[in-house]
Amino acid sequence: MNRKHLRLTAALGASLVLTLTGCSTKAAPESDSGSGGSGGVKTGPGVSDTAIKVGVITDLTGPAAPLAKPSMQASQLYVDQVNAAGGVCGRKVELLVRDHGFDVQKAVAAYAEVQPQVAALGSLLGSAQTSALLDSIERDKLVTMVGGNSASSLGHEHVQVMSTTYDLDMINGVDWLVKTNGLKSGDKVGLIHQPGEYGENAAEGVRFAAKKAGLELVVQTVKPTDTDMTAQVTALGAQKVKAVVFAGTPGQTASLVGVAAAGGLKVPVLAHAAAYVPQLLATPAKPALERMLYVVGGVPALSGDAPALKQLVADYGKKYPKEQLNVGVQVGTTNSAVLVEALRAACAAKDLSREGITKGLRSLKSFDKGMGSVLDFSDPAKSPNRKSYVLRPAEGLPGGLKTVQNATEVPAVAEYLAARH
Template sequence: MKWLRTAASLVGCLFATLAGTAAVAETGVTDTSILLGMSSPFSGPNGAYGQEMRETISAYFDQVNKAGGVGGRKLELVALDDGYETDRAVANTRALIDDKKVFALLGFYGSSPTTAAMEVFSAAKVPLIGTISGADSLRTPVNRYMFNVRASYAQETEAIVTQLVSLGLTNIAVFYQNDGFGKSGLDGVIAALKKHKLTPSAVGTVERNSVDVSKAVQAISKVGAQAVVMVTLYKPTAEFVRQMRKIDQNPQFMTLSPVGADLLVQELGNDARGIGISQVMPYPWNEATPVVREYQRLMGKQQAKYSYYGIEAYITAKLLVETLRKQGKDLTREKLVTTLESLGNYDLGGYRVGFSPNDHGGSRYVDLTVIGSGGRVLR
């Protein structure tokens, strides 16, 4: 009978050991690594956006790994190209979760792609931290696994409209991209104008990944707009401005943060001067802000490497790493979610984010800038 008790004891210990292992084991986490996934455009007309983000995130992960990683675990990034196409973003999200077996996601891009991908990662209970989108579809209702790091398009457009109206401009048109990004921005402009008892004087649109802006130019030029709010990315924005100026239409052009100031300057050259851009991240050339100093040290002393997309990628990656560190050794996706929701008003070095179970908005920070001579972004 003694040997039966011994055997039973050994079996019990074995089951306890296996149960303990199962409790701490999480997909994408080993004793030496944490696997993280990203889907963004690295090719096509908007590939430069994703490339800037990937470069910064990879550089930051390398820096963290050289300093010992997170709890002794090295960070590994799997980055897939979606070309800013919704179906590819959804397929990438499935591949990252089901095939690559990542622990969590970060650095996605675009309103329509991320909104569609949200069905996949939320069903799998895999959190996404940070996407280049201010769409309401990613904020309301609150999705437990979607964490935004930037202000919404409604907050950006309200800042723009308030500034224009304060200057006495009331004939305000809208040029928007025909997708989730553009429509969300259009809704924001309409709502902001309504507060001043105004409506858009004209509306023009362009398809995603297209620069066919002729119909929009025709519609908006008819009203002689004093200002045009452009909810578009850099290539259609540049083409719209070129065609408007070619027919001597020179309203105050304003656009939202996703345009990418550096890319717009590269595309337009000196013709970018005077275009106003709302920004949702700290000024990446301001060394007085601690998180900006960190970002600049990471990217080196070449100012040409600094960008708003870069600083957003850095802040997103830093938020994820600091949240992982707060969990200790036992990393789980659910603990990542609850840790983020408990951050409150968290200071990342001059840029604050805040989450709760009822609010995954992250930030309300909006700054207005203008492109000056030589393509410099001025505050």
């Protein structure tokens, strides 16, 4: 790969970089609830006799838009299907969408605007944005599906991580990497990660798994705004690492793998699912990505055989024929599906207040949309799933990924969680 190609790869990184920062927010007014509404169902903010309003605070114009826009569109598609079938509790579900451009302050402002108008947040994108709003969400008792799987978001009654946390994904992924690539005790493995909740939580899992396997980690950090990974790759190459584990952004993934291949460091690279989008296969790094990259995460490949996945691909393609599928489509669909089931449970209990919706969410102990692992939302302190998929890039398939290993939880996960407690 020549320097011109590397600059093209780095340019993609500039458009996909995810920044992780934090701030605080003012207290929002307490929500009131009443008893009106059809069927004697108790209601609260965002619920009328005809509608249930759900907020979506996401990134439609900033660096996370390649994943966030499909997620929002998939959420809207699912809600449209639910409404066409009669809605929830005799009411239509309405999405109130706000764009924060992946800016924490804009997310805080959007929350202040949307919070009094909605019954729940169907999506709040970003670990830093979530961190900034945690206190307000808990105070407002507003069920919130977060678009980031940092373990720091666990343990809050009204905040819900939607899949395997980053640390657990990495423990499962490193175990697979060791077993399938012949790594042995004493081998050097590179770890490149961003600062902040995403990168640090992923690195925590890598460190635990590496110690258990006797691997020597060679650690490099990368700023969220960095797009050229030459320095990190050079450092790892000098240490003759036999594999690389990565928690960063998609553009950084393209640079990392492309530079490594061009420089002769042709070793397997295991990246978290947050660091991949199929648009990378349109960059000069494509051949190296197909040879060297593996992706680990709690969401299956869209190209899987499950009927629900095939139906989602067909429905999304019909609704948005010009949009490229990626993991955001599954995330948006799952978020909306879980929230709808929580609303239905709250309706059955005749309580669509915010407290009632939270109770509805916590009643979902074995949620199964037929697209992946069964999810348990009964305990906010625990990840709803502890299994991870290993995937790899594949041009021409929905989502640009194919399955290498189906959802798996390795024994080290239980050991890690026990040690944390």
